[in-house]
Amino acid sequence: MLALVVDDSRAMRSIVKKIVAAEGYAVLEAGDGVAALAVLDASAEVPSVALLDWNMPEMNGFDLLQAVRAQPRYSAMRVVMITTETELEFMGRALEAGADEYLMKPFDGAALRGKLALIGLAAA
Numbered sequence: 001m002l003a004l005v006v007d008d009s010r011a012m013r014s015i016v017k018k019i020v021a022a023e024g025y026a027v028l029e030a031g032d033g034v035a036a037l038a039v040l041d042a043s044a045e046v047p048s049v050a051l052l053d054w055n056m057p058e059m060n061g062f063d064l065l066q067a068v069r070a071q072p073r074y075s076a077m078r079v080v081m082i083t084t085e086t087e088l089e090f091m092g093r094a095l096e097a098g099a100d101e102y103l104m105k106p107f108d109g110a111a112l113r114g115k116l117a118l119i120g121l122a123a124a
């Protein structure tokens with residue numbers, strides 16, 4: 001199982017990475033949307049799930065979501081948007097654009113595992 005973790009905060013990436021690694025995932029990571037698309041293109045395996053921070057430089061999580069949903073190669077990749085309360089009002093748009101779930105910062109391992117379980121990607 002492979003997960004993609006995209007966040008401009010290295011500290012946040014390492015927190016998310018630790019949680020999903022404990023669920024048995026190998027992890028790809030990137031610090032913005034442009035870098036994430038390059039990482040995806042370079043990976044022979046399509047991740048089962050992408051965890052996308054909303055607020056990032058270069059290309060934000062919403063634009064990245066739209067970019068991956070425009071590519072058939074990633075149609076089976078589930079997407080969890082990770083957001084602060086500031087972007088919460090835009091989550092409806094993200095779900096319409098193809099996000100599977102969203103998670104609000106701050107969160108703990110149990111909350112993230114719960115979201116993965118909801119989309120069938122972790123034990124409940």
Ligand SMILES: [Mg+2]
Nearest residue numbers: 008053055056
């Ligand atoms: Mg951010």
